[in-house]
Amino acid sequence: MRKEEAFTQLIKENEGIIFKISRVYCDTLENQKDLYQDIVFQLWKGFDSFRGEAKASTWMYRVALNTAFTFIKKEKRKGTSVGIDNLHLKYEPDDPILEERLAEMYAQIRQLSDVNKGIILLLLEGKKYEEIASITGFSRSKVATRISRIKETLRTQLVKK
Amino acid sequence: MELEEMQAAWSQMSQDLEKQKQLTDEIILKMTQQKYTSQWNKIFTAEKIGGVICYIGLVVLLANFKIFDTIALQVSAILCMLILAILPIVSLKTIRGMKQVNVTKMNYKETMETYAKGKKNFVNFQKLNVGISFLFMILTVPVSAKLFNDENLFETLDPKLGIAVPFMLVFFGLLIWFVTRCYKKVLRNSETILKEIEE
CATH class of the missing domain: 1.10.10.10 (Winged helix-like DNA-binding domain superfamily/Winged helix DNA-binding domain)
Incomplete structure (x- = not known):
């Protein structure tokens, strides 16, 4: 399986986790979206190092929590959110x-x-x-x-x- | 709400979310292309430029060192050169320490610890930096007067200088007060995180 395919499959299987973590750490929808995207980005960055590891969920939680912590602590970011306009991060x-x-x-x-x-x-x-x-x-x-x-x-x- | 009630609500939400999958391959791959430029990257670049300027100054002083013909001028020039040589290295090292948080490799505790310690070091360095900058500013006056005007201020003490010094002292006093005030909260937050980890 190609790296991209394996990655998208992993994210799709665990998208609920990312949503829940984003909502716990950020109170506005805009920040939740930014954090959501940042978590996916960091998971992608570290995906190569994970592939040999045994438990995907442990690794995912670890990266997601670390990203959430640094996200809320960092100074105000200026950046571009790519392609998440179609993503309606809402659970009603x-x-x-x-x-x-x-x-x-x-x-x-x-x-x-x-x-x-x-x-x-x-x-x-x-x-x-x-x-x-x-x-x-x-x-x-x-x-x-x-x-x-x-x-x-x-x-x-x-x-x- | 007690923990047991939270668990029930959380579990219901998790089940609902399982049914509401909304990510597509395209959205996921687009998210991997995000480009964030954090404030820290900007500071890092500014410090790098500052470092280059310092080293240019250092080279100029070194190349012209022979014109500093009295002990007082030589000591001032050497102190200036030391500040110009050491300060950028310490500064870049401190900022690099801040950037060492690797969210894909560390665990939650390590991330928090590295972040808080890095931030604490950065703030302490910034405070020290203000003091050193003050010393540097005072030393620069006779050094640059000799370098650009061939004037030895230690011999031809201008009364105007006596007026300028108190102004400089007041200015730097205010600056130190302002910097300390700005960083107090940051330092307190870092201490809280470290204390929280140890508890």
Whole structure:
């Protein structure tokens, strides 16, 4: 399979992941689109180095989270977004209650620290502690401690409301 | 919302997204061609140009070193040359440190650490840079007077110079205050990231 084909297949299979990460890290649609494109670009740049690796999803999460972190930290960028005009980065659930809950959830996640933002995202994606540790670089025990702290923070946010 | 409720909403969203695939091969390949020019690239280019200018200045001073005929002038010229030689290297090295984040190879923790440390070094260097620039500006006055006007300011002390110095001091004092104020937030953010990683 050609590199381009293998890459587009990988992205298509995992486009939901990129969408969710973009939405967690950016609150405006414009920034979400820019981050989405940046993640795809970085994945493409590192695709050669990945091809020999065992687990595609671990690599994808790692690159996507790193890109998201540097994206929000970098100074204001000036650049050209290529070809994403046709991409409508919108998820509108049919159920208004779900929509409301998702908005509330994103608002809560965005209040977390940068480290915890990445960890909760992986936890919500159904990743096990070992996998989260492997993607983030924190030890398993640190991941466990952080998750219990995140739960506490979420409860506090709830009480404050 | 508690974690369990979040998980339920997230899982529902993930299922819906699976059904709403919207990427085409064409869109994906177009996205791989993006060209971003970040602010850091601009700074890096500006520093490179600045570095070339410094080295031109260094060559001019070296070529004309024999005209500095007193100890005071020679010391001033040597200090100027040292600043011109070392500052661009340190500056470029600091900026390169900022650009060392490799999102395709590092893990999340390493990315955050490299970014925060690089930024911290950059800010500290910028502060030092202002101080050195002040020293350089003072040293340049007698050196350039000798170089371009064959005048030894250490011997023919002009009273006008006595008025200029306090002005320069006030100007640089304001500049240092402004730079420190600008970078305070950046430094605090970097410290927060590093602390967060260690927790």
